[in-house]
Amino acid sequence: MLSRPRRLRTSQAMRDLVADVSLEPQNLILPLFVKEGIDQPQPVPTMPGVVQHSEQSILSALDEAIAVGLKAVMIFAVPLERDATGSVACQTDGILNRVIRNARAHAGDSLVLIADLCLDEFTDHGHCGVLDASGAVDNDATVSLYCQMAVELGRAGADLLGTSGMMDGQVGHIRVALDQAGLVSTGVLAYAAKFASGFYGPFRQAVESQFAGDRKGYQQDYRRTRESELEIRQDISEGADIVMVKPALAYLDIVRAAAEISEVPVAAYLVSGEYAMVEAAAAAGVLDRDAAIFEMLYALRRAGAQLICTYWALEFARKIAR
Ligand code: PBG
Numbered sequence: 392m393l394s395r396p397r398r399l400r401t402s403q404a405m406r407d408l409v410a411d412v413s414l415e416p417q418n419l420i421l422p423l424f425v426k427e428g429i430d431q432p433q434p435v436p437t438m439p440g441v442v443q444h445s446e447q448s449i450l451s452a453l454d455e456a457i458a459v460g461l462k463a464v465m466i467f468a469v470p471l472e473r474d475a476t477g478s479v480a481c482q483t484d485g486i487l488n489r490v491i492r493n494a495r496a497h498a499g500d501s502l503v504l505i506a507d508l509c510l511d512e513f514t515d516h517g518h519c520g521v522l523d524a525s526g527a528v529d530n531d532a533t534v535s536l537y538c539q540m541a542v543e544l545g546r547a548g549a550d551l552l553g554t555s556g557m558m559d560g561q562v563g564h565i566r567v568a569l570d571q572a573g574l575v576s577t578g579v580l581a582y583a584a585k586f587a588s589g590f591y592g593p594f595r596q597a598v599e600s601q602f603a604g605d606r607k608g609y610q611q612d613y614r615r616t617r618e619s620e621l622e623i624r625q626d627i628s629e630g631a632d633i634v635m636v637k638p639a640l641a642y643l644d645i646v647r648a649a650a651e652i653s654e655v656p657v658a659a660y661l662v663s664g665e666y667a668m669v670e671a672a673a674a675a676g677v678l679d680r681d682a683a684i685f686e687m688l689y690a691l692r693r694a695g696a697q698l699i700c701t702y703w704a705l706e707f708a709r710k711i712a713r
Contacts, residue, residue: 416460421704426469427486437593459708463503477513495548506549509556517602519556538568545574555582563629581631584619590664638662650695658698
């Protein structure tokens with residue numbers, strides 16, 4: 392027996408020596424929720440450990456993120472008022488724009504601020520865009536609202552806009568709108584391959600979405616293998632600065648495909664349902680929580696994700712640093 396692969400597994404030092412995948416705090420992006428009109432953080436029942444922040448407490452969360460070595464947070468806002476067109480999203484002093492402005496003033500350049508750019512948190516029907524007469528999401532009308540929202544968020548100080556709505560042409564139109572407003576340094580983190588998924592349930596509770604139904608008319612169908620490559624190439628050609636695959640665990644093949652074809656950094660979003668699933672199993676005593684989470688994070692790195700958007704970012708950045 393010439394080859395004995397076990398020789399390279401004999402000690403922790405040996406295993407560390409030959410490991411070729413790493414996980415560092417800068418690989419992790421922390422999603423944060425902020426709710427208008429509360430003065431204390433409120434737990435999200437379906438996501439143990441996750442809260443809706445107040446406008447004040449989110450600033451402390453930024454300090455914590457910086458302290459553990461994270462480089463980016465992704466901010467989602469829960470407004471008090473919703474309407475058919477999600478008009479608060481485009482108001483200069485609307486909740487998300489206001490929070491980004493305050494976060495920028497608070498954190499300076501020590502943290503990359505990513506703002507969610509989508510209307511679902513702002514519409515009373517919960518869809519990611521505005522509806523046409525038949526009740527379907529109107530792609531082009533939605534994209535023009537995204538452009539207005541993009542300019543507001545860019546002016547407020549967002550570094551990157553997380554385009555999570557899956558409208559056709561959104562990245563290119565937003566890029567042009569930003570440039571015309573002089574916001575040439577505001578970038579786009581494109582949710583390039585985002586699937587209509589059963590794993591978003593807890594998130595919808597976190598943003599108190601009024602949504603009933605599905606998003607299959609605009610998010611991808613998981614029965615198609617190669618469509619993601621089209622979405623990714625298209626977003627890159629429209630000017631995306633980073634491309635993201637979402638969800639993550641059930642889509643490792645897509646993460647790998649993205650890493651192979653993309654010249655820009657690839658991110659993967661370990662979504663709320665994936666988080667809740669592990670937390671529930673751990674709470675039931677059926678798996679070793681930390682071991683399972685590390686294994687998932689490394690799996691994403693191995694598949695080719697440079698960045699991982701995860702609700703465990705703060706806690707696991709701390710564990711890595713230790
Ligand atoms: C839509 C959006 C969703 C998530 C992030 N952005 C929900 C959806 O598409 O229905 C889900 C994130 C998660 O589940 O963690 N703006």
